[in-house]
Amino acid sequence: MNTHKLDKLKRPLYINVYDELLLQINKGEYLVGSQLPSEPDLAKKLGVSRATLRQALVLLQDDGLVRNVRGKGNFVLESSYKQEDIQLEKLSNPMNKCHISSFDQVDLHYRLDPQTEHTKQVLKRDSSTVVALERLYRTEGELHAYAFTFMSMQTVERLSLDLDNKERILDFLENQAYVDANHGNIEIKYTHTVNLADRKDKLMGQNECFLLLETLYDIAEPDYPLMYNKFYIPQQFSNIKLNITKS
Incomplete structure (x- = not known):
């Protein structure tokens, strides 16, 4: 009999930051198309290090919720879950x-x-x-x-x-x-x-x-x-x- 148990995973801090930013976006504190505060200001506001904030921002970018424009900052996108489901397999541009x-x-x-x-x-x-x-x-x-x-x-x-x-x-x-x-x-x-x-x-x-x-x-x-x-x-x-x- 296999008696091995799964190790419990500790929730990373950047996931909490991700959830908080997502909540603020959904509540309209940061509107679609608007720019998020600078990373130093946002990290200070959330009470986390810039390294932790960047991990959360990367996750938001991967999920299509935030776009980083080099030299300008991070911008809020329309949630891909709300967009019309257009698939690559359909014949169009x-x-x-x-x-x-x-x-x-x-x-x-x-x-x-x-x-x-x-x-x-x-x-x-x-x-x-x-x-x-x-x-x-x-x-x-x-x-x-x-x-x-x-x-x-x-x-x-x-x-x-x-x-x-x-x-x-x-x-x-x-x-x-x-x-x-x-x-x-x-x-x-x-x-x-x-x-x-x-x-x-x-x-x-x-x-x-x-x-x-x-x-x-x-x-x-x-x-x-x-x-x-x-x-x-x-x-x-x-x-x-x-x-x-x-x-």
Whole structure:
């Protein structure tokens, strides 16, 4: 007979701090979108060390209740438990589902590239010219996310997309492509490297990003990808959910 007993776990102090901060947020003492007091002030108010406070804040960040913006402080987020349950498996723009922020500006740039072995592999066709597009997602001027897209010139011509009409191209990439698409697949990776075309731009949290590799297919050409996307979402802004079912 197994007579071993489970050791009793002592409740860590930072859990008490977590509970207290969560209670204050739920009571409206700190509103959604507001900034928490500075760490020294908050630690003094709660009567704990800054090390203990930071452990509680990290837990709040992991639970999607607080976001830390480097150089600015900690901000209260809408509870993920109150948000609409949007799952990654549903066919729609993953940036809207996996990024916790809303964007007030999306910059679009494109260039024409010759085909490479890589583009031939991801687009699954020979294309003498490939369109490379980048989207830079900004909030109050700061770069919070980045996306890079490959499309074959055959697809651009078939869809009659005017590459000089940035408004229409952006709407296609962000919305219409997911209406036209019949199915797709997404691979999730983690990366410490984000290569932006403009070296002057700097993605916040770029050293710790989820990388979503997405391929979309439509009914008209089921054998060839409509487009191939790479979405870079900094870990501090990410909210990735997957449904798990018993087969």
